[in-house]
Amino acid sequence: MQTTFSLAQLADPHVAEAEKILRKCVHCGFCTATCPTYVTLGNELDSPRGRIYLIKDMLENGRPADEEIVTHIDRCLSCLACMTTCPSGVHYMHLVDHARAHIQQTYRRPLIDRAIRALLAQVLPYPARFRAALKLASFGRPFAPLFARVKGLRPLAAMLAMAPRSVPAASPVSKPATHAATAQRRGRVALLTGCAQSVLDPAINEATVRLLTRLGVEVVVPQGEGCCGALVHHMGREEAALTAARNNVDAWTREVERGGLDAIVITASGCGTTIKDYGFMLRLDPAYAGKAARVSALAKDVTEYLASIQLPEPALEPGLAVAYHSACSMQHGQKITRQPKDLLKRAGFDVREPKEGHLCCGSAGTYNILQPEIAGKLRSRKVANIEATGAPLVATGNIGCMTQIGGGTRLPVVHTVELLDWAYGGPRPEGVGAVP
Ligand code: SF4
Ligand code: SF4
Secondary structure (H helix, E strand, O other): OOOOOOHHHHOOHHHHHHHHHHHHOOOOOHHHHHOHHHHHHOOHHHOHHHHHHHHHHHHHOOOOOOHHHHHHHHOOOOOOHHHHHOOOOOOHHHHHHHHHHHHHHHOOOOHHHHHHHHHHHHHOOOHHHHHHHHHHHHHHHHHHHHHHOOHHHHHHHHHHHHOOOOOOOOOHHHOOEEEOOOOOOOEEEEEEOOOHHHHHOOHHHHHHHHHHHHOOEEEEEOOOOOOOOHHHHOOOOHHHHHHHHHHHHHHHHHHHHHHOOOEEEEOOHHHHHHHOOHHHHOOOOOOOHHHHHHHHHHEEEHHHHHHHOOOOOOOOOOOOEEEEEOOHHHHHHOOOOOHHHHHHHHOOOEEEOOOOOOOOOOOOOOHHHHOHHHHHHHHHHHHHHHHOOOOOOEEEOOHHHHHHHHOOOOOOEEEHHHHHHHHOOOOOOOOHHHOO
16 A cells, blocks of 8 residues: 655654555455454444555544544454454554554543543553452442443443452462472463453463463462553553553563563463563663563463473363354464364363354453443354354353353353363363253
């Protein structure tokens, strides 16, 4: 695609990067067929190609964002299916990230929208605040139908509907500690315990620590690590995202210097996609660029790490059929497609792949709160495809998908690592006992 940026515009490294990406697009439109919002809404402006044109026009003309572009960029899930499909290697993720930051800097959203976004940014990344908010949600739940009738308040209704009725107790595994290997030691990793995940489903980190230590891997939960920054990053809050990234780069670099790390293990693929991008996000910061690139290179999804070490024979072969849902951040963001399925098969599960596996379930960070109508349609489509497999159980590798899919089906939805822990000698995951 031809571009007409001036030399002065290109002096801004963010614009120069956007221009490089834009020039790769050849307008072929292959990406439209796999874009969940285009498939759902049928509007070219809600397709990757349409959004690329809108972003190009805004940046080339040095314009502030307007309502039209905000509408169509807000509807983008950042699922990155378009990047998997694109034959020209267009890095849509970096382009839309830049567009979101530009929107945040140049567009004044309506008051309610601003308030809801500020609330999400101030609560979700902080486990103590998030836990308190979930407890408060039980008082607000009766008002959800009322909020759902007012367009601007629908995100509040979505939040209340999604809040679990009981919040699991905080897990000791989320606290900084070193968990020693219980078999002959063969590795040392840091574990990102995460923010929302550690509150919503602490069993995921507990299963990870049990499984890895049993396999001879020392697991460190480093002092000072926090939210990866993905939630605020996807809202265009660049400074907050970079602060979160720097904080984690410091925490993990200290750990590398203290005892060495073979990997930084991540159990939420949404976080993994962002941490693997820290090197890019902090490339312009001379104090952090090198350290961030090293951290990104060490970041591994838990299934990626498990696939890289020799596993023993499973302790039991559950023989259960499992519908495996590949999160967008897993398959499109990190291009991890084979390892989770191979590990589950090796552990004795009958892995079934739902149709339209490339389409997002509608979770996408805070998308199911901020765009509840589109997210609801995508969830119904995803659940229908999952249930059509006939499997009595769903496995996936991202807490957002677990919450989203779990809200639309009666099937138990568990994390892949919980099934692996079970097969290799751990306890049966909660809920799986109900499988016929
Ligand atoms: S990231 Fe997903 S929703 Fe956004 S344009 Fe690409 S395919 Fe469409
Ligand atoms: S598939 Fe790639 S090159 Fe073709 S329109 Fe989409 S982004 Fe552009």
